[in-house]
Amino acid sequence: MSNPREEFLAGDRLEDVALFLAESYVSDDRLERFGDRVDDGIVIVVDGERGRSAFQAATGTGAMEFAKSAMSNEGEIAADLAGGQCPDAADDEEHAVQFVFAFAEDQNEEVGGIYADGAVVHAYAQCTCGTAFSDRWNVTDETDR
Template sequence: MSDPREEFLAGERPEDVALFLADSYVSDERLEQFGDRVDDGTLIVVDGERGRSAFQAATGTGAMEFAKSAMNLEGIIDDDLTGGQCPEAPGDEDHAVQFVFAFAEEQNEEVGGIYAEGDVIHAYAQCTCGTAFSDRWNASEA
């Protein structure tokens, strides 16, 4: 594999982070220089430090602070990181993902659970309604 996005989603880039920024949230054609154009926005995979800085610049929120706040509510984030379903209004068309911050964690059998089964993708999303939510899954399931 040589596609950073595919490598990230396969759990092969634990030092990197992925950011999805919806067009409805931030419209800046320069973003495409740094990532892949997807249906409703741009998906960027970069090293962790640059990614956290880019996330803060784009959202005005620290990446880890956002992740901690989103961790309290589970939702569904698409395994390609470009959308999801807000747990506050499942199936409501007025709810859409504005941005996603994600990282991969390597398999850790000592922790158990899904961590023993393989690499884990941690994803955190913000809905247009203001709800922050999280999801996680084994990279092998994506």
């Protein structure tokens, strides 16, 4: 595996963070040098400290503060980190993910739950409607999502 995003999603880059920035949110072609182009934006995987700084520069919000604000509102974030389903979306409304901040945590059998089953991806997203939400999953479940 040589793709940083694939390695991150497989739980092999626990010291790194992943960022998804929608084209509609940040339109800077220079970002393609740092990540993977996806349909609606770019996914960047970088070491934790640089990633948190990049997130703050791109969004104007501290990464951990954003994660705390999104933590209590569960939604569905795409397994590839490039989108999701806002929990506040109604059938007749258009919602789109503006950005995602994610990190992975190693398996921890002492904690139990999904942490006992393998590495866990924690992802936090911001919708165009202003709703911040979170999702988490085992890296082994990625293909099931």
